[in-house]
Amino acid sequence: MRTLNLGILAHVDAGKTSLTERLLFAAGVIDEVGSVDDGSTRTDTLALERRRGITIKSAVVSFEVDDVTVNLIDTPGHPDFIAEVERVLSVLDGAVLVISAVEGVQAQTRVLMRTLRRLRIPVLIFVNKTDRRGARCDEVLRSVRGKLAPTAFPMGRVEQSGTRGARSVPFTAADPDFVAGLAGLLAEHDDALLADYVADESAVSYGRVRAELAAQTARGQVHPVFFGSAITGAGVAALAAGLTELLPAAAGDAHGPVSGRVFKIERGPTGERTAYVRLFSGTVRTRDRLPFGPDSAVGSEKGHRDNGADGADGPDGAGSAGEAKVTGISVFERGAAVPAASVSAGRIALLKGLADIRIGDTVGDPGAAPPDGRHFSPPTLETVVVPTRAADRGTLHGALAQLAEQDPLINLRLDGVRQEISVSLYGEVQKEVVQATLADEFGVDVTFRETTTICVERVVGSGEAVEFNKKDANPFLATVGLRVEPAPPGSGVAFRLGVELGSMPYSFFKAVEETVRETLRQGVHGWEVIDCVVTMTHSGYSPRQSHAHAVFDKSMSSTSGDFRDLTPLVLMDALRGAGTRVHEPMHVFRLDVPADTFGALLAVLSRLRAVPRAPEPQGDSYVLEGVVPAARVHELEQSLPTLTHGEGVLESAFDHYEPVVGAVPERPRTDLDPLNRKDYLLQVRRRVSAGQEEA
Structure with a gap:
């Protein structure tokens, strides 16, 4: 059977978990549709999820439609848990974006669709809750085209919208307006179809149009829109059929090199880690030894773990590759994870035995996996x-x-x-x-x-510093020279070599790169330094030396520790020379408020340092968009109900960083302070002495 790894994404309360339940029920996986309100859904398994009625952790279930096994990943809708969605994106073949027919396109909806389109992940749109009072199907479709995707195209119509009897009627070959409209849309992306369509509309068969629809949907060029209700089941059958017809099944060579990515980690009752892995290539069997870890190399822009809090990666938090034996494999079948002897390309598996594995790691050959990266804004x-x-x-x-x-x-x-x-x-x-x-x-x-x-720090100019081995006040057996320069926003931190790679042992270069990345987490003002290029301009070391009786003498020979201890001093000197500026996160906001409260609201926005654009009147209300410091968003949320008599609606999302206005905020350092050379060297000596005593 073919496999489709499908994500269900939505703004909170749009009904994606209810849609998951309905799809499982329609496929015969469950006998009764669970309720989010009752805490009886298949994917919201955490007690906290059941109590709060929201999805917090992504969950995987499976069902079969015709000859396709669908691994469905239900993701959180609340923006506070966007990190869960981010990890899922790298393993999807396609997605269903759920939109409420009542609330319409919301802030999180736009964030999700913008990301899905940028990554060219095929998307079907499901307009849910057509049976609810206030459903606005035609208006929502116009909003989808205007705010999300101009190539969104309805696959059916809704009758008795806004009532319990609402039903979705799929368009067919017998609907000439549907066929002509769809053919015209598809012809915009296909010259051959356009030529035939212009020559003779009737000569373009419906079968050809449907085949081209599937092809363009798979390329992320068009986005079919389905209407229905997860509660009543209306329109769900048409959506299920669309999953297998319009979304591409997983690709991959089962006989190729093993390559996969970890997107979720769980711990069992005994503390054993279980890794959720999407396999892109190859076959993994029980008792296989699998290499895993981040894709890391000197000169790359990667090379460190996001979090070294558990100490597994050593004192500097830097990650390293590992290898372990797979002790157990489970795959998803008919709604549950079942034990298996092996798993092949295209599937999602639960792998046990990889004790030190982490979210985002690749297993096997990282070169055979698609690139991964940050798709959403970081926490602010x-x-x-x-x-x-x-x-x-x-x-x-x-x-x-x-x-x-x-x-x-x-x-x-x-x-x-x-x-x-x-x-x-x-x-x-x-x-x-x-x-x-x-x-x-x-x-x-x-x-x-x-x-x-x-906040974050950005490099303002260019700065250089160098300390030479056995010269001046350098107490370490190492030469390190570094140049720091600004890089374009969003480009990250790049480490480059301005010296020959063979000029000293690779482990010393590695120590410098890892320490540079670690040190940049706390810049001149204590905030993480982002978007810069660090170039190593000087290198040098003392070769390994021994006494006559062949005993290694550390006091005369360089080690990686010398480079790790010297690099922070050199880097911070270079940063001070370049200069850094502290930037604060800014959110874009959209406010829908009653017209009679608009004046009072403007005064509050001014106090919160928000910068609004021209308001747009809509009936007896105003829609106002602009930017506001992230630090003031919560205050705006709290004051809005009182200001607008409980009728105001606020949407906000991180957008960019701007230089801080006024006093520069300082963040206390959490470790040795290389900005204070005397104290730093004293602490390093104490640490080294303590290590020698323990040894």
Whole structure:
């Protein structure tokens, strides 16, 4: 059978989990449709998900349609859990974007569709809740075309919209307007079809039009739109048929080199890690030894783990490749994971035995997997997590380390000076979920300090610094020279070599690159330095030396430790020379408010340093768009109900960074401070001495 790895995505409350239930029911996987409100759905398995009625973690279920096995991944809809969606994107063959016929296109809908189109992931759109009072099917379709995809095309019409009897009627070859409209749309992307269509519309067969629709949908050029109701089942059969006809099945050579990507990690009752892996190539069998890890090399823009909080990657948080034996394999069949002896290309599998594997790792040959990367904005908030009982401090660290395995973007930040742990967040709802998870699963009660905004530093100019081996005040047996320059926004951190790769051992270059990336997490003002190019301009070392009786003498020979200890001093000198500017995150917002509250709202927006654009009147209300500092979004949310008599609607999403206005915010450092050379060298000596005593 063919396999289709399908994502269900939506703005929160659009009904995607209910649609998942209906698809499983229609395929005969479940005997009764579960309810989100009752907490009885197949994919919302966490107790917290059932209590809150929202999806927090992505979940995989499967069903069969004709000769296709569909692995369906239900993703969170709330923007606070966008990291779960991000990890799923790299393993999808296609997606269904669910939109409410009542609420229409919302902020998260636009973010998701923009990303799906950029990645050229084939998308079917399902307009849900056509049976609900207030359903606006025609208006929503116009909004989809105007805000999401101009090539969206309806595959049917809705009768008795807004009533319990609403039903979806699929268009067929007997609908001339449908055939002509679809052929005209497809001809815009196919010259041969256009020529035949212009010559004689009637000569273009319906079969050819449907085949071309499937081809262009697979290329992400057009987006079929289905209408229906997950609650009543209306339109779901047409959508299910569209999955197999219009979305491409998984590709991959089962006999090729093994290559896959981890998009989710779970821990069993005994603490054993289970990795959810999409296999792009090859076949994995039980007891196979699999290499895994990040795709890393000197000179690349990758090469470090997102989070080294559990200490598995050493003191600098840098990741490394590993290898382990697969002790168990499960694949998804008819709604559940079942044990299997092997798994081949195109499938999603649960692999056990890979103890140190992490989310985002590749298994097997990384070159055979499609490129992965960050698709959504990073978290813009952080808070310090404080255990209610001081005795739980150690347990809290272990619990948060496990949560970081499942969500690396919470980015644990350990402050060794103040003995505090902070986490990165997308919003206040995520904070509540972290608090409840720590209490329910780990028995640790916590509180949080005030949520603060995560700023970044950008390099302003060019700066260089160098320290030579055995010269001046350099106490380390290493020569390191670095030049720092700004790079375009969104380009990330690039490490380049301006010296010959063979001028010293590879491990020393590796130590410098890893330490550069680690050091840039705390710049001149304590914030992460982004979008820059670091070039190594000088290198040198003391070759391995021994006494006459062949005993290695560290005091005369360079080690990787010399380069790791010297690099922060050189890099921070170069950064100070280049100069950095602190930038704060900015959100775009859209407000729909009653006209009589508009004046009072403008005054509040001014106080919050928001920059609105010209308002757009819509009946007895105004629609206002603009930008606002991320630090003020929560305050705007809290004040909106009072300002607008409970009728205002706010949508916001991260958009870009802007230079901070006014006093520059400083972030306390959490480790050795290379900006203070005397104290830094003193702390390094103490650390080295302590290590020698333990040895």
